[in-house]
Amino acid sequence: MFVNRQAELAFLDSVLQRSRPGPAQLLLIYGRRRVGKTVLLRHWAEATGLPCIYWAAAKEPAPLQRRKFFARVLGGEAQDTATFDSWEACLRASAAALAGQRVILILDEITYAADSDPAFLSSLQHAWDQHFKNSQAVIALSGSHVRTMELLMTQQSPLFGRFTGQWHLRPLSFVHLREFFPTWSAAERMAAYAIVGGVPAYLEWLDPQRTLNANILEVMLAPGSMFLAEPTFLLYDEVRDPRVHLAILQAIGMGFHTLGEIANAAFVSKTHITQYLARLQELRLVERRLPATVAPAQRRRSRRGRYHLSDAYFRFYFRFIAPRQDEVAYRPDRVLPIIRDGLRAFVGLTAFEELCRVWVVQQGENNQLPLIPSVVGSHWDRSVQVDIVAINWRDKAVLLGECKWGDKAVGRSVITELIQRKTPKLLKALPDGGAGWQVHHAFFARTGFTPAARAEAASAQAILVDLAQLDRDMTSIED
Numbered sequence: 001m002f003v004n005r006q007a008e009l010a011f012l013d014s015v016l017q018r019s020r021p022g023p024a025q026l027l028l029i030y031g032r033r034r035v036g037k038t039v040l041l042r043h044w045a046e047a048t049g050l051p052c053i054y055w056a057a058a059k060e061p062a063p064l065q066r067r068k069f070f071a072r073v074l075g076g077e078a079q080d081t082a083t084f085d086s087w088e089a090c091l092r093a094s095a096a097a098l099a100g101q102r103v104i105l106i107l108d109e110i111t112y113a114a115d116s117d118p119a120f121l122s123s124l125q126h127a128w129d130q131h132f133k134n135s136q137a138v139i140a141l142s143g144s145h146v147r148t149m150e151l152l153m154t155q156q157s158p159l160f161g162r163f164t165g166q167w168h169l170r171p172l173s174f175v176h177l178r179e180f181f182p183t184w185s186a187a188e189r190m191a192a193y194a195i196v197g198g199v200p201a202y203l204e205w206l207d208p209q210r211t212l213n214a215n216i217l218e219v220m221l222a223p224g225s226m227f228l229a230e231p232t233f234l235l236y237d238e239v240r241d242p243r244v245h246l247a248i249l250q251a252i253g254m255g256f257h258t259l260g261e262i263a264n265a266a267f268v269s270k271t272h273i274t275q276y277l278a279r280l281q282e283l284r285l286v287e288r289r290l291p292a293t294v295a296p297a298q299r300r301r302s303r304r305g306r307y308h309l310s311d312a313y314f315r316f317y318f319r320f321i322a323p324r325q326d327e328v329a330y331r332p333d334r335v336l337p338i339i340r341d342g343l344r345a346f347v348g349l350t351a352f353e354e355l356c357r358v359w360v361v362q363q364g365e366n367n368q369l370p371l372i373p374s375v376v377g378s379h380w381d382r383s384v385q386v387d388i389v390a391i392n393w394r395d396k397a398v399l400l401g402e403c404k405w406g407d408k409a410v411g412r413s414v415i416t417e418l419i420q421r422k423t424p425k426l427l428k429a430l431p432d433g434g435a436g437w438q439v440h441h442a443f444f445a446r447t448g449f450t451p452a453a454r455a456e457a458a459s460a461q462a463i464l465v466d467l468a469q470l471d472r473d474m475t476s477i478e479d
Contacts, residue, residue, distance in 0.1 A: 018164070025165065060116070069090060102137075171198030191351075194350045197311065230317075231314055252308065290305050315350055369399065400418060410445040441463070445466050
């Protein structure tokens with residue numbers, strides 16, 4: 001299933017219309033595994049009607065990679081194709097074979113080629129400068145090792161200054177889950193988003209004809225399921241010491257977020273924990289969050305950071321599956337009740353809170369809030385925790401919000417708790433103790449609000465948003 005990607009397709013289409021720096025183009029398309037890079041590029045290439053050559057590097061010796069690549073260029077079989085002693089010779093021959101043709105050349109998973117032969121990138125740079133730059137070819141380089149791909153654009157890379165376009169492909173947004181699960185309720189789609197996020201491959205692995213609970217038991221926890229192998233597979237492909245990284249990910253998944261807590265839970269020394277976390281941040285598996293109330297000038301040196309899993313499925317896996325691996329393999333039906341009991345809190349703390357913050361960002365950009373936030377996050381300290389904090393530092397305005405994913409309508413006490421008790425404590429974290437700041441409030445609830453809560457919110461001019469409105473607003477903005 002090919003869903004959305006309108007902005008990406010528009011970008012790729014625009015490439016074909018360029019006359020400068022010439023008809024030839026060198027593109028960089030990258031993003032995490034399973035996000036749909038290959039599907040996007042091949043879908044686009046087929047739609048253009050131009051000849052397309054697709055080659056994906058594999059973990060194999062460089063001579064075999066070169067032979068398979070040239071076979072694709074010629075449209076023949078690898079066993080019938082010449083061999084080359086170097087990438088420079090292979091690419092030179094490829095350029096000669098494609099001379100004068102308007103063709104799309106997709107080189108996928110190029111980091112494997114660079115790993116097998118460190119001269120690959122410099123050979124590609126030389127081939128571009130000497131042959132392809134003045135050709136009719138559009139070359140798209142693609143890869144899943146995000147940090148490595150980003151380094152191709154730096155001055156240390158042989159390809160620095162050669163790219164004519166680049167795109168970081170990200171997971172789909174929540175609204176696109178409608179196309180995968182058209183009969184599911186907004187609450188079910190929210191839960192699915194909390195479990196697998198917007199990664200197209202994961203969404204396609206789920207069965208829209210089954211309920212969410214049935215998918216968890218019969219698809220995700222089934223023996224041999226790709227869901228069970230995915231985190232380990234991804235990590236073994238990225239790091240040299242996956243066991244320590246797995247232990248750190250599980251510690252964070254179980255609720256340990258400070259350096260000391262993670263080090264103790266993962267049995268890693270505090271002197272080494274930062275380098276492991278730095279690597280996981282490079283892989284976009286872990287992110288360091290700061291309270292939104294930390295002033296911009298202090299954010300770089302602040303020590304109040306907490307580490308969280310940034311990938312939705314990793315959060316679910318290390319919260320519910322990894323600690324029960326043996327039981328999952330033997331009796332997955334025994335794990336389902338544990339997941340079901342903890343899922344509501346999990347969804348509320350992850351996807352629902354995150355999408356409420358996205359709603360705040362979008363509404364602010366469309367001038368639908370009493371302030372335009374410069375930062376949107378949350379706040380925590382020893383005295384108070386607030387789910388949503390949106391700040392405009394220049395205008396000294398702040399929006400504070402609470403998110404409730406319960407199955408009952410939110411009552412008046414939630415409104416008064418934030419306004420009367422939490423707000424004064426949070427203001428102390430702002431410059432000058434919050435003196436002179438404009439304060440606004442918003443409340444988000446899965447099932448809505450009681451009449452008493454609505455009356456209390458109205459008197460405080462607070463914003464109320466239920467799941468139906470959140471779902472509707474985000475869909476209209478995406479459209």
